[in-house]
Amino acid sequence: MKTYLRSSGFIISQTFRASPRRTVITIALSLVMSAIPAMQVLAIAALVNSLKGAHAMGDVIVPLLWVVLIVGFTGPVRVACATIRLMAMTRAAAAMQTRLAHRVARMRPSELVKPATTTAIEKHNRAISEQVSYQFESLVAGVLEQTLAVVGVIIALFAFSKLAGLLVLLALVPTMVSAKILGGVQTRMWESLGTLFGRERYLRDLLVREKTATELSGLGTGERVADMVRSTWTDVVAARDKLSKAVLGMDWAIGAITTVLLVGAMGAVVVDMHYGPAAVAGVYGVMAAMASVGGAAGSIGVSVQNSPQCEGLRVFFADSGKQKRGEQVIVPTAERLAGANMQHRYPGAAVDTLRDVSVEARRGEIIALVGVNGAGKTTTVNALLGLTELSGGTVSIDGQTQAELSEDVWLGYFGLLTQEFGRYEMTIREVVCLGTPRTGITDEEVWAALESARAADLVRKFPLGLDTQLGEQWGGLGVSGGQWQRLALARIYLRDPAIWVLDEPTSAIDAEAEQDIFRELARTRHNRITIVVSHRAWTLKGMDRIYVIDGGRVVQRGRYEELMAEPGRFSEIFAEQLDGGVSRRPPVDQALGVAATSR
Numbered sequence: 001m002k003t004y005l006r007s008s009g010f011i012i013s014q015t016f017r018a019s020p021r022r023t024v025i026t027i028a029l030s031l032v033m034s035a036i037p038a039m040q041v042l043a044i045a046a047l048v049n050s051l052k053g054a055h056a057m058g059d060v061i062v063p064l065l066w067v068v069l070i071v072g073f074t075g076p077v078r079v080a081c082a083t084i085r086l087m088a089m090t091r092a093a094a095a096m097q098t099r100l101a102h103r104v105a106r107m108r109p110s111e112l113v114k115p116a117t118t119t120a121i122e123k124h125n126r127a128i129s130e131q132v133s134y135q136f137e138s139l140v141a142g143v144l145e146q147t148l149a150v151v152g153v154i155i156a157l158f159a160f161s162k163l164a165g166l167l168v169l170l171a172l173v174p175t176m177v178s179a180k181i182l183g184g185v186q187t188r189m190w191e192s193l194g195t196l197f198g199r200e201r202y203l204r205d206l207l208v209r210e211k212t213a214t215e216l217s218g219l220g221t222g223e224r225v226a227d228m229v230r231s232t233w234t235d236v237v238a239a240r241d242k243l244s245k246a247v248l249g250m251d252w253a254i255g256a257i258t259t260v261l262l263v264g265a266m267g268a269v270v271v272d273m274h275y276g277p278a279a280v281a282g283v284y285g286v287m288a289a290m291a292s293v294g295g296a297a298g299s300i301g302v303s304v305q306n307s308p309q310c311e312g313l314r315v316f317f318a319d320s321g322k323q324k325r326g327e328q329v330i331v332p333t334a335e336r337l338a339g340a341n342m343q344h345r346y347p348g349a350a351v352d353t354l355r356d357v358s359v360e361a362r363r364g365e366i367i368a369l370v371g372v373n374g375a376g377k378t379t380t381v382n383a384l385l386g387l388t389e390l391s392g393g394t395v396s397i398d399g400q401t402q403a404e405l406s407e408d409v410w411l412g413y414f415g416l417l418t419q420e421f422g423r424y425e426m427t428i429r430e431v432v433c434l435g436t437p438r439t440g441i442t443d444e445e446v447w448a449a450l451e452s453a454r455a456a457d458l459v460r461k462f463p464l465g466l467d468t469q470l471g472e473q474w475g476g477l478g479v480s481g482g483q484w485q486r487l488a489l490a491r492i493y494l495r496d497p498a499i500w501v502l503d504e505p506t507s508a509i510d511a512e513a514e515q516d517i518f519r520e521l522a523r524t525r526h527n528r529i530t531i532v533v534s535h536r537a538w539t540l541k542g543m544d545r546i547y548v549i550d551g552g553r554v555v556q557r558g559r560y561e562e563l564m565a566e567p568g569r570f571s572e573i574f575a576e577q578l579d580g581g582v583s584r585r586p587p588v589d590q591a592l593g594v595a596a597t598s599r
């Protein structure tokens, strides 16, 4: 009951915040509407009484006009009320979706990577559009209006027969019981639906996102993914059917009980009115009361069933109250990043993915993590960033661990370019500025970042320059994979934090630009710590230290020349590249070793 009241208050307050005037009007009109059934009963009773011994229209005109007035106005007022209510609910749904987006935006990466988080977000998203927005209607037009209508009609009915009033009142009980039972079924159903909706959205995204959609259509397998969507919906329907079947069963039981009570109430009225014609008004009163009881009971049932979702959303939003708006912090310098004896095992994995991995980097250094696919490089990077929880070991920046700093500040030390860099379809300026909280960034700064990432020439060709919209689906320009990657790197240049973590920063970039980019990274490295994950041998020359990771361990460390000189995993991994092609590259020492000027 407490949960129900709390979640109902939440819905009404959300709707009021989104549309105060319409909320007040809707509630006021519902209060007016709640008096209608009782007024109808009284007006009919008055009409029946005035008919006794009436001989001319003048004898019945007043009660007749009352009946006409009440019945005539009920329809238009109800329609107006529904329209205003819908406008309020649309605004409330928009406000809740916006709030949900902000709540998600405030989540820390460590929270976002949990599978339960995605499920919860999708569950709340669907609940807002399917149920939570309609809860206001159930509460106001249903519970409030219909319950008051029941009370009004029962009071009116008491004038005809007390027993009939009591029997009508009793009709509320089975519905309340069924609503409680169905609320439990509904909660369980939504728990399983969260995961299903998450998967369904993922599959639908595959069919519409440019990269995957093109690939699937090229392979001619889009239909197969569509079949997976269908199978997810089959599961959704099966989960929902459980509730529908329970509702149907309850409805039959309630219908039977209500009919028995209706017969009893009608009989009581006829007997208590001594079989006189005025019993007609009483019988109408019973019918009106039963209709209101049905309406109230239905609304109470729906609102009780929806209340767990509303309460879940309320709690989800309330959590963000404790969380400040995500501070975008940038810490510009750090002397030393150290991961010591890091250990990690993914849930469900048979062995540790990181086994005593120790990595160190100082200001001005560029270090590299190398290894074959699945060796543990990205996991190491995530551990350094604090995104992967360690079962052993520590990560510290200038002697301070993540636990000693806030997550905002910790992440503020880093600029991460991931393997799956974001392709944000915004204007070039927005894409590049996304990584920095600074306002008033000048065009020169944006151009300088683009220049360093070797993206300036490309942007110069765009008619609107920095204001060019990217993304063909928005009527903007499409750019290639390598061009997206350069823009992502420009974002890191503009952010310019203390520690740059570049996971294969040039994987999509052509060889010529790659050399330029590494040359620029070397030239500007002096004020920061740079960590690069790379699969290309030539990019490793000139690195201050290379960590060779294999099977979750650091198996070798040293400079390029040292590692090439000793037998081991490094020379094994890169032998083929060196024999096969790196000799064709320009002198790498020139590319990385020169490192002339600081930033």
Ligand SMILES: Nc1ncnc2c1ncn2[C@@H]1O[C@H](COP(=O)(O)OP(=O)(O)OP(=O)(O)O)[C@@H](O)[C@H]1O
Pocket (backbone or CB within 6 Å): 346, 347, 349, 353, 371, 372, 373, 374, 375, 376, 377, 378, 379, 380
């Ligand atoms: N979320 C996860 N859950 C379970 N296992 C994972 C997860 N992510 C990675 N792994 C496993 O951990 C191991 C190391 O993965 P990691 O991504 O760190 O490798 P990597 O060296 O970066 O590989 P690549 O060069 O392909 O990017 C792999 O065997 C991988 O299958």
